[in-house]
Amino acid sequence: MSATPAPFDEHDEEAVAVEPIDDPNEEHPPRNPTRxxxxxxxxxxxxxxxxxxxxxxxxxxxxxxIRWWNAQDLSTEYLAAFHLNHQHTQ
Incomplete structure (x- = not known):
């Protein structure tokens, strides 16, 4: 048993009315341009x-x-004391 396709009727409005296919590359205008x-x-x-x-x-x-790297926030007295203390402990 084989199925045969239905014959095409050119006068059938449902079969003839083909909607145009949207081109995916075509830009569509926005639905609400103001929004x-x-x-x-x-x-x-x-x-x-x-x-x-x-x-x-x-x-x-x-x-x-930069301030931290250059020790700009430390006073010269503090740095001198730090280095002397470091030398003393070594």
Missing amino acids: AAVLTRHAHKVAARERAVLAAGTRHTARQM
């Missing part, structure tokens, strides 16, 4: 604010690391 524009603008504002905060924090951390 998309508002969201994009807000995302850019948040990103700019975060970038500014990160830059300020990085500069502050770098300055503190």
